[in-house]
Amino acid sequence: MEDLLMSNLEENNIIKIVTLPPMRVAYNIAVGAAPEDEAMAPVLDWIKSSNLLGTARFFGGNVVPLPSHLGTPYGYGMCAAIPDGVDVPSHLKEMVMPGGLYAMFESSDDIGDSWKTLMRYLSKHSKYKSDRSRLCLEEHIRNDNPDGSGSKYYLNLFEPVKVK
Template identity: 65%
Template sequence: MNRSVAIQEMSEQLGLTSRTLRHWEAEGLFQSGRDDSSGWRVYDEHALASIRIMAVLRKMDIPIKEIKSVISANSVAGLSKVIVNKVNSIKKQREEIGGVERQLNRVLEYLERQNEGKLDLDDILTETEAVFMSSLTEPHVFKIIDLPPMRVAFHIVVDVSPEDKAMGPLMDWLKSANLLGTARLFGGNMKPMPSSAGKPYGYGMCATIPEAVVVPEPFKEMQLPGGLYAMLGSSDDIGGSWKSLMNQLSQSRKYRSDRGRLCLEEHIRNDHPEGSGNLYDLNLLEPVKAK
């Protein structure tokens, strides 16, 4: 018997946010329908199966591209192949961790040779940096960028799934006003902040606009102040990417968060045609100031 499940129910059943479900759908992993009475997204049995597979494999940190091949092939061989790839990736990570351990031991050996006399931090840090920088790189570290002040039109919606409702009307207006090709797009959570699945929260979407453009209702306008931001490209796990950015920033010796400005998510248009992948990538932007 066919059964459809609403996005709120799916979020609660699997502990997934509506943003994650929309992102997976945009990647072409399944398709949703719309409930005629509420307008909410609903998922049929095929989509439900795909989402369950996706949820399990993402917990194993299997890349979306490989999960898409599993869903497409619908075979034991396809699933075995991606798991073998993951096992090989873990083996490689283990080798890299072994390399880190060897580097740490080199630093300890240097420190043991310096066990007499006064602690000279400059010499020790110089030696430590030389050891580590010769072999270690961090692929997912934040960058510091300087945004200019920007005039933006914005739209805020409070709903159990507000992103589409905040973004859709604004995008339609930008397209009709021939502004879509030049606008920079930023989004972010607003009060009330997300708390648990199925509860309403706020999301605001804004777009940069020229000074001469008149902003129509229901949109508002404001001036983003710009300034320094720590920027990190987001994975499909947006919440996890934010945690990674904030953890890195907490360990920075040069920068700390600036709570006087809004954190942002910049939506970057990519080169994928519609229907073949996510139309936007996300750069996470946390306002910062020098320590």
């Protein structure tokens, strides 16, 4: 399911409502002042060495302890969707991500500003509202031509939603 939520042609922002399916994932969590790379590295290294790079979807997101002030340690988890029958190595954990209804927004290089934009548009919507019972996600999509962009990944932001 995919519905167009809002569009602002001046800023070229499009927010869609999508349903993510439940996914079996291998994941790693790191805590620190900037834990993203530390959380990502073991997952990406294993996916590459297992020849699963072309089939895995990558999701990250803040976990407890949540960010509070600039420079304070927080948690970040990184996971990769994997097929049934693939054994997860002992240095990673496994779970089934439940999926569900999400508002999706393509992030700019300013991730914080993109989250603010998504949440601002969502707060004004008449049909959907944020579902605080589930974690938000950042889907990392490999950027094979990072020239001119500061990142090796494009990010799609996923805010869990429910009908008002």
